[in-house]
Amino acid sequence: MKSKNEIQQICDILRKAYPDVKTQLLHRNPFELLISTILSAQCTDRQVNGVTPALFRVYPTPDALARAPIKKIEALIRPTGFFHNKARNIRACAAALVDRYGGVVPHGIEELVALPGVGRKTANVVRSAAFGQAAVVVDTHVKRISRRLGLTRHEDPVKIEFDLMAKVPEAEWNDLGLRMIYFGRETCRARKPDCPNCPLFDLCDYPEKTA
DNA sequence: ATCCCGAGGG
Protein backbone atom coordinates (compact mmCIF):
# COMPACT_ATOMS: atom_id res chain seq x y z
CA MET A 1 0.00 0.00 0.00
CA LYS A 2 0.93 3.63 -0.27
CA SER A 3 2.15 6.14 2.29
CA LYS A 4 0.56 9.55 2.58
CA ASN A 5 3.65 11.06 1.03
CA GLU A 6 3.60 8.68 -1.94
CA ILE A 7 -0.07 9.42 -2.55
CA GLN A 8 0.64 13.15 -2.56
CA GLN A 9 3.48 12.57 -5.03
CA ILE A 10 1.11 10.66 -7.31
CA CYS A 11 -1.38 13.54 -7.21
CA ASP A 12 1.38 16.08 -7.93
CA ILE A 13 2.72 14.12 -10.90
CA LEU A 14 -0.76 13.67 -12.37
CA ARG A 15 -1.46 17.38 -11.92
CA LYS A 16 1.71 18.23 -13.81
CA ALA A 17 0.80 15.82 -16.61
CA TYR A 18 -2.85 16.95 -16.88
CA PRO A 19 -3.08 20.47 -15.41
CA ASP A 20 -6.32 21.59 -17.00
CA VAL A 21 -8.55 18.51 -17.34
CA LYS A 22 -11.50 20.22 -15.78
CA THR A 23 -11.33 23.65 -17.33
CA GLN A 24 -12.02 22.01 -20.69
CA LEU A 25 -15.31 20.78 -19.24
CA LEU A 26 -16.21 23.69 -16.97
CA HIS A 27 -17.16 26.05 -19.77
CA ARG A 28 -20.00 23.76 -20.76
CA ASN A 29 -23.39 24.12 -19.19
CA PRO A 30 -24.44 21.24 -16.91
CA PHE A 31 -27.04 19.94 -19.36
CA GLU A 32 -24.53 19.63 -22.20
CA LEU A 33 -21.94 18.09 -19.90
CA LEU A 34 -24.46 15.55 -18.60
CA ILE A 35 -25.67 14.52 -22.06
CA SER A 36 -22.19 14.37 -23.59
CA THR A 37 -20.98 12.30 -20.65
CA ILE A 38 -23.77 9.78 -21.25
CA LEU A 39 -22.76 9.68 -24.92
CA SER A 40 -19.08 9.20 -24.07
CA ALA A 41 -19.63 5.71 -22.67
CA GLN A 42 -17.64 3.15 -24.59
CA CYS A 43 -16.23 5.53 -27.13
CA THR A 44 -13.50 8.09 -27.74
CA ASP A 45 -13.63 11.85 -27.11
CA ARG A 46 -13.31 12.31 -30.83
CA GLN A 47 -16.52 10.42 -31.51
CA VAL A 48 -18.44 12.46 -28.93
CA ASN A 49 -16.96 15.81 -29.94
CA GLY A 50 -17.90 15.01 -33.52
CA VAL A 51 -21.62 14.76 -32.75
CA THR A 52 -22.32 17.13 -29.86
CA PRO A 53 -22.14 20.46 -31.74
CA ALA A 54 -24.91 19.42 -34.12
CA LEU A 55 -26.89 17.70 -31.37
CA PHE A 56 -26.96 20.78 -29.13
CA ARG A 57 -27.56 23.11 -32.05
CA VAL A 58 -30.72 21.20 -32.91
CA TYR A 59 -31.72 20.37 -29.30
CA PRO A 60 -30.18 23.02 -27.04
CA THR A 61 -32.34 22.43 -23.96
CA PRO A 62 -33.79 19.51 -21.97
CA ASP A 63 -37.24 20.51 -23.19
CA ALA A 64 -36.20 20.39 -26.85
CA LEU A 65 -34.39 17.08 -26.46
CA ALA A 66 -37.29 15.55 -24.55
CA ARG A 67 -39.59 16.28 -27.50
CA ALA A 68 -37.19 15.09 -30.21
CA PRO A 69 -38.10 12.13 -32.43
CA ILE A 70 -36.00 9.14 -31.45
CA LYS A 71 -34.91 8.58 -35.06
CA LYS A 72 -33.58 12.12 -35.31
CA ILE A 73 -31.53 11.66 -32.15
CA GLU A 74 -30.22 8.33 -33.38
CA ALA A 75 -29.13 9.87 -36.66
CA LEU A 76 -27.25 12.63 -34.84
CA ILE A 77 -25.42 10.40 -32.35
CA ARG A 78 -24.85 7.26 -34.44
CA PRO A 79 -21.03 7.59 -34.60
CA THR A 80 -20.74 7.25 -30.81
CA GLY A 81 -21.95 3.65 -30.85
CA PHE A 82 -24.77 1.98 -28.86
CA PHE A 83 -26.91 4.64 -30.42
CA HIS A 84 -30.26 2.93 -29.82
CA ASN A 85 -29.70 2.78 -26.08
CA LYS A 86 -28.07 6.19 -25.90
CA ALA A 87 -30.81 7.91 -27.92
CA ARG A 88 -33.50 6.43 -25.69
CA ASN A 89 -31.50 7.25 -22.56
CA ILE A 90 -30.67 10.87 -23.34
CA ARG A 91 -34.25 11.62 -24.40
CA ALA A 92 -35.65 9.97 -21.27
CA CYS A 93 -33.02 11.79 -19.23
CA ALA A 94 -34.04 15.13 -20.72
CA ALA A 95 -37.69 14.34 -20.05
CA ALA A 96 -36.90 13.46 -16.44
CA LEU A 97 -35.00 16.75 -16.03
CA VAL A 98 -38.07 18.62 -17.25
CA ASP A 99 -40.58 16.61 -15.22
CA ARG A 100 -38.66 16.41 -11.96
CA TYR A 101 -36.49 19.53 -11.85
CA GLY A 102 -37.98 22.04 -14.28
CA GLY A 103 -35.18 21.40 -16.78
CA VAL A 104 -32.38 22.08 -14.30
CA VAL A 105 -29.66 19.49 -13.71
CA PRO A 106 -29.74 18.47 -10.02
CA HIS A 107 -26.58 18.53 -7.87
CA GLY A 108 -27.15 15.50 -5.64
CA ILE A 109 -25.70 12.07 -6.35
CA GLU A 110 -29.01 10.35 -5.60
CA GLU A 111 -30.98 12.61 -7.92
CA LEU A 112 -28.41 12.26 -10.70
CA VAL A 113 -28.17 8.48 -10.48
CA ALA A 114 -31.97 8.24 -10.61
CA LEU A 115 -31.95 9.86 -14.07
CA PRO A 116 -32.24 7.48 -17.04
CA GLY A 117 -28.85 6.61 -18.53
CA VAL A 118 -26.95 8.06 -15.58
CA GLY A 119 -24.86 5.77 -13.41
CA ARG A 120 -22.44 6.59 -10.64
CA LYS A 121 -19.57 7.40 -12.99
CA THR A 122 -21.59 9.86 -15.08
CA ALA A 123 -23.11 11.39 -11.95
CA ASN A 124 -19.70 12.00 -10.42
CA VAL A 125 -18.31 13.52 -13.61
CA VAL A 126 -21.16 16.04 -13.53
CA ARG A 127 -20.77 16.69 -9.81
CA SER A 128 -17.05 17.33 -10.05
CA ALA A 129 -16.79 19.00 -13.47
CA ALA A 130 -20.05 20.95 -13.71
CA PHE A 131 -20.62 21.81 -10.06
CA GLY A 132 -17.12 21.71 -8.57
CA GLN A 133 -18.15 19.30 -5.82
CA ALA A 134 -15.56 17.13 -4.13
CA ALA A 135 -16.29 13.83 -5.87
CA VAL A 136 -14.01 11.00 -6.96
CA VAL A 137 -14.90 9.71 -10.40
CA VAL A 138 -14.34 5.97 -10.69
CA ASP A 139 -14.59 4.28 -14.06
CA THR A 140 -12.67 1.24 -15.25
CA HIS A 141 -9.58 3.36 -16.01
CA VAL A 142 -9.53 4.64 -12.44
CA LYS A 143 -10.20 1.16 -11.16
CA ARG A 144 -7.36 -0.37 -13.16
CA ILE A 145 -4.89 2.41 -12.34
CA SER A 146 -5.72 2.45 -8.64
CA ARG A 147 -5.12 -1.28 -8.46
CA ARG A 148 -1.90 -1.20 -10.48
CA LEU A 149 -0.48 1.67 -8.44
CA GLY A 150 -1.40 -0.03 -5.20
CA LEU A 151 -3.89 2.61 -4.06
CA THR A 152 -6.59 0.00 -3.47
CA ARG A 153 -7.11 -3.74 -3.37
CA HIS A 154 -10.84 -3.52 -3.98
CA GLU A 155 -12.65 -4.57 -7.13
CA ASP A 156 -16.01 -2.90 -6.47
CA PRO A 157 -16.03 0.67 -7.89
CA VAL A 158 -17.93 2.09 -4.92
CA LYS A 159 -15.45 0.57 -2.47
CA ILE A 160 -12.63 2.00 -4.59
CA GLU A 161 -14.30 5.41 -4.54
CA PHE A 162 -14.48 5.41 -0.75
CA ASP A 163 -11.00 3.95 -0.47
CA LEU A 164 -9.60 6.80 -2.57
CA MET A 165 -11.56 9.37 -0.57
CA ALA A 166 -10.09 7.92 2.61
CA LYS A 167 -6.50 8.00 1.36
CA VAL A 168 -6.30 11.02 -0.92
CA PRO A 169 -6.49 14.58 0.48
CA GLU A 170 -9.93 16.07 -0.15
CA ALA A 171 -8.42 18.94 -2.13
CA GLU A 172 -7.32 16.41 -4.77
CA TRP A 173 -10.59 14.47 -5.12
CA ASN A 174 -12.17 16.66 -7.68
CA ASP A 175 -9.48 16.35 -10.34
CA LEU A 176 -8.06 12.94 -9.50
CA GLY A 177 -10.58 10.77 -11.34
CA LEU A 178 -10.60 12.95 -14.46
CA ARG A 179 -6.80 13.00 -14.56
CA MET A 180 -6.62 9.23 -14.11
CA ILE A 181 -9.03 8.74 -17.01
CA TYR A 182 -6.75 10.70 -19.35
CA PHE A 183 -3.70 8.95 -17.93
CA GLY A 184 -5.44 5.59 -18.41
CA ARG A 185 -6.20 6.26 -22.04
CA GLU A 186 -2.77 7.57 -22.96
CA THR A 187 -0.31 5.75 -20.74
CA CYS A 188 -1.71 3.27 -18.23
CA ARG A 189 -3.71 1.53 -20.94
CA ALA A 190 -5.66 -1.65 -20.30
CA ARG A 191 -4.00 -3.68 -23.01
CA LYS A 192 -0.47 -2.43 -23.55
CA PRO A 193 0.54 0.00 -20.80
CA ASP A 194 3.27 2.44 -21.77
CA CYS A 195 5.35 1.80 -18.67
CA PRO A 196 8.67 2.99 -20.19
CA ASN A 197 7.21 6.48 -20.58
CA CYS A 198 5.13 6.46 -17.41
CA PRO A 199 5.72 9.38 -15.02
CA LEU A 200 4.54 7.17 -12.13
CA PHE A 201 6.84 4.23 -12.88
CA ASP A 202 8.83 4.51 -9.66
CA LEU A 203 5.69 4.75 -7.54
CA CYS A 204 3.90 1.81 -9.18
CA ASP A 205 3.33 -1.66 -7.73
CA TYR A 206 2.08 -3.24 -10.96
CA PRO A 207 3.90 -6.58 -11.05
CA GLU A 208 3.85 -6.89 -14.83
CA LYS A 209 5.15 -3.41 -15.44
CA THR A 210 7.81 -3.30 -18.12
CA ALA A 211 10.88 -1.11 -18.01
C1' DA B 1 -10.62 -11.69 -34.57
C1' DT B 2 -10.84 -9.71 -30.08
C1' DC B 3 -10.94 -6.19 -26.70
C1' DC B 4 -12.72 -1.82 -25.06
C1' DC B 5 -15.74 -1.37 -20.56
C1' DG B 6 -21.12 2.38 -19.13
C1' DA B 7 -25.70 1.48 -18.10
C1' DG B 8 -29.74 -1.34 -17.99
C1' DG B 9 -31.98 -5.49 -17.64
C1' DG B 10 -32.62 -10.60 -16.76
Next chain:
DNA sequence: CCCTCTGGAT
Protein backbone atom coordinates in the same frame (compact mmCIF):
# COMPACT_ATOMS: atom_id res chain seq x y z
C1' DC C 1 -24.04 -12.54 -11.09
C1' DC C 2 -24.53 -12.63 -16.24
C1' DC C 3 -25.55 -10.65 -20.74
C1' DT C 4 -26.50 -7.01 -24.49
C1' DC C 5 -25.94 -2.93 -27.08
C1' DT C 6 -22.25 -0.34 -31.35
C1' DG C 7 -18.10 1.73 -33.52
C1' DG C 8 -13.31 2.06 -33.16
C1' DA C 9 -8.69 0.51 -31.93
C1' DT C 10 -5.36 -3.01 -32.11
